[in-house]
Amino acid sequence: MQRIDHTLPWGSLGSERTLSVFRFGPAADGDGSGVRKAYIQASLHADELPGMRVAWALKQRLRELEAAGQLLGTIELVPVANPIGLAQAVYATQQGRFELHSGANFNREFSDLAALVGERVAPQLSSDAAANTALIRQAMRQALADLPAAGSELAGLRRLLLTHACDADVVLDLHCDFESILLLYTLPALWPQVEPLARRLGAGMSLLAEDSGGGSFDEACSLPWSRLAQRFADKPIDMACVASTLELRGMLDTDPAQAAADAEAILAYLAEQGLLAGQWPALAAGAAPARPFAGADYLSAPHAGVVSFLKPLGAVLKAGEAVFEVVDPVNDRVSVVCCHTDGVLYARERLRYALPGLWLAKVAGETTLRHGRLLSD
Ligand SMILES: [Zn+2]
Secondary structure (H helix, E strand, C coil): EEEEEEEECCCCCCCEEEEEEECCCCCCCCCCCCEEEEEEEEEECCCCCHHHHHHHHHHHHHHHHHHHHCEEEEEEECCCCCCHHHCCCCEEEECEEEEECCCEEEECCCCCCCHHHHHHHHCCCCCCCCHHHHHHHHHHHHHHHHCCCCCCCHHHHHHHHHHHHCCCEEEEEEEEEEEECCEECCCCHHHHHHHHHHHHHHHCEEEEEECCCCCCHHHHHHHHHHHHHHCCCCCCCCCCCEEEEEEECCCCCCCCCHHHHHHHHHHHHHHHCECCCCCCCCCCCCCCCEEEEHHHEEEECCEEEEEECCCCCCEECCCCCCEEEEECCCCCCCEEEEECCCCEEEEEEECCCCCCEEEHHHHHHCCCCCCCCCCCC
């Protein structure tokens, strides 16, 4: 195991932050050497800690597997992907989703690599798909290195994370929701390759979108390949990066046994992807469920009040079923909020007070309800 420490730029005078990357296995250079690479990061939204706990379980196991000679590919692990957010607390409450300095969501506005490398690779693309993959990866690394100096600590963090991930064959970004079933996000084109991971993790749902908007990390890694393939349609360009965001249940779900089981599921998937040798559990029969992200029904309250949920996580609902009630005890106003679609109740807000405009429950349906930018902030 190699530990790589990066100092973030723009540390306040007298204090600096460090991003630590742990690298296991043989070196992969992304140039067609045949050594595959996986990149796994946790807690980019810094208060989403189940991923960090799973990452630590992975770190322990990867050390063992490396000592046993079972690593066939390179695995880079970043268990603390957001040291900025992790340290943010206001009046004893952690704020890990938005940077206090700028208000920016930590998982948005990653660089558009397709735009950065398009002109660079255009003259050199050939009819050899593997050579194109190596060329594009090299161009991505170089384009990020050539950017002007990062203008903030957050910009520097985003660039470092993307630099480590951009030439990986597999990218897993470990998050969680407030209260949630286990759920994955990926591109529709990548679902056949992500579905075995969803099955191994026992995911209750996966949500698929070609472009959710906002420049989230997993899409910053995977979307450039489909964008370049569209732009240079006369050249073979593979979807060379299988990227997924994993919602590892809810914020409170850091149970050690569950984390160990999730880590084993991820390792078995990495073995399937050619990164690990050895004997791993066979993939269970059946298929993991997936639905369009555009079919997710975000339910919010019509007025302020105390929220009581009427359905448990994972409930299978019919359109029109009551999901939660909101009570205003001053005016005796009681509203029951129902879902607009048949679907699975996959996430609930942690707060029990209705705030204007904020979702309180999410239901995964099959028909398109939303257009444009799908990600909320
Ligand atoms: Zn998150």
